[in-house]
Amino acid sequence: MNDQQIRNGKIVRSAEPLNLEMPFEKLDGFITPTELFYVRMHYAIPKIDRTKWRLRVEGEVERAFELNFDELTKLASKRVAALLECAGNSRIFLEPKVSGVQWGLGAVGNANWTGVPLSILLDRAGVKQAAREVILEGADEGPAELAGGPHGKVCFARSIPLAKAREDALLAYKINDVDLPAEHGFPVRAIVPGWYAVASVKWLQRVIVIDRPFNGYYQTLDYAFWKRVHGNPELEPLRKMPIKSEIAQPMEGETVPVNSKVRVRGAAWTGEGEVAKVELTVDGGATWNETKLDEAKPNAWRLWEFDWQTPATAEKRILIARATDSKGRTQPAEHDPDRGAYMINHLLPINVEVR
Template identity: 40%
Template sequence: MAAELDDHRDRDGRAGAASDRRGFLGTVWGGMLGAGGLAGGLGRAASPSARADEASAGVDRRMIVRTERPLNLESPSAALDSFLTPVPEFFVRSHHGAPAIGLRPWEVVVEGLVERPLKLSLADLEAMASTTIPAVLQCAGNGRGLFRPRMPGLVWERGAVGHAEWAGVPLAALLERAGVRPEAAHVHFVGGDVPPTPKSPAFIRSIPVARAKAEDTLVALKMNGEPLPVLHGGPARVVVPGWGGDCWTKWIRRIVVAAEEASSFYMKTGYRIPRKPIPPGVAPDPADLVPVEWMNVKSLITWPGAGAALARGPQEVRGVAWTGEGHVVKVEVATVQDPTWREAELLDGPRQGSWRRFKLAWTPPAAGEYVLQARATDSKGEVQPEVSPWNKSGYLWNGYDRVPCTVS
């Protein structure tokens, strides 16, 4: 997620803090996330008021607080040590803060280059045939804090990612019912979140019609079998498996079929990446930037945790790996001290947009300091690089995942 955008949002978030806070608290708190433990804490300490807010919402206090207004929470790696990420431990990305939910009936409109514009209530959507899929949601800026040289913006490290089971209506079914006209080429998404100031741009994104019609692109109403929580885009959000979270519009209200890509700030300026790698620190030519779409291949060690103290003897290294187009076919693990790669066991079946867990038995040869590292390979032959190509906005970091630990 673009560094310059994050600065803009943070300034606007502070300027509109009072109104954002009232609307946000009134719609989010009250157990929308489910029960969560409220002990301990990682990352930057939250203020007393923020801690009270999180407690009343059921937010797990082990979450790493990146910003409070709007709320941005990163998952600790231990939260990702399962096939499905528990909702209370699922990362939260907010641009303008959640909209007011429940003040009036929620409707989703399909309009633009269609033969039959639609206005659908939640009951209408729930009455349609539903599809359920497991899929990885990852912020485009996950790993921004690992790039060198650094750039400003939300300093996500490893945990702006999660894997959930999403259920809802295939977007293709809505487009078929509306009747997409032949000249249509893009589908724009407009969420219900309101910018905190008149000068702040609305968060509007678009995807090509072909991707919108893919069988796994959904308007999701449920997450891990429960109604979609407000913090995660409820009551309805877009799900685009394999694509970055910038394309997964939350709180969806309008779906606009158009001939052109969205002309919004968040489409034409933000969430764009160089077609080809550029040297670190170099500003790219805007003409050479393309929208962030498919994720790249990536792995994450979930156990041991960073800084873990381990006893001598056999250990199990665990983690998860995913990619954008295709699926993960191999994960390898080594240590920096002994860079001999060993292939890990993959635990889950291959599926587009989903992650696969891996594990490897590892016996440290002696007491001392170690750095475990992992790399993944996908079905298109892409291999996770040691260092991710630099870009000025800190998008799509996928360098080797490295975790230090001590054996004694």
């Protein structure tokens, strides 16, 4: 790639708004370095003064309140490892081509996040009995009509069920033990483990408890897919990540030596349960081999590797990884067209040349 396509070690998928992808072949450990973690934006980065920032908690609560950054960081905190994946990760592999950021394999990362459990703020506010969902609203805003939405500016906002908000949602102010950089949501962002990163709203400014389903633009018209209910399609917001695996090395189009041991490695993840096994084929699906898995940790990816004895003669090979989770779900062979440009977890072949 030329210099214009790379910025600080990441692939530039769009310059305005800024969307940067980690070259997935740089996967080198359980935690993704902050400088390599992918960046997804819909609008320009909002300029926020931490000393003036406030978070408002309101809606179906007994005691609406707001707090500043220092007050938030004095509350009980947690540090959790969690994976974030853009709902359009791997979109570049779809045929025919679809609209949207043309992500390859690297719109995904695993980081340590430090912050305050959302449940602490909800308890302080006193959630009313009728409450059903919690809206997370960011400070980033722009014209939705550019994406076929309504005219005028909209804030980026998503909702999660009250039960999920109480279970493990986090208001994070650190990534990998440093303050959030601006592109990752400074000063505070949400982390919703197990769900696509669209739910982990950045530049958080309001938490709104509601008593009905949220129908915001980025909840319904965008970041939604068709779910079949009794055979009939119904629009459903993107939520939990399905089981998925990706090969980091060797890379697409790479040449590997004949009659040698080549370490094939990658990562697998799921939004529910845990990754139970990852199989690898080095002959386009004719045979499958079980890979060696690292320790399983909740809401994070599981690294895997396999020592491949390459053929003794020069030839082309197709490598494919296939993951299965603890609930028995295995990656599909093909993309479900009802998912449109999202939830891309089908088998992704890597073509290599042995010579």
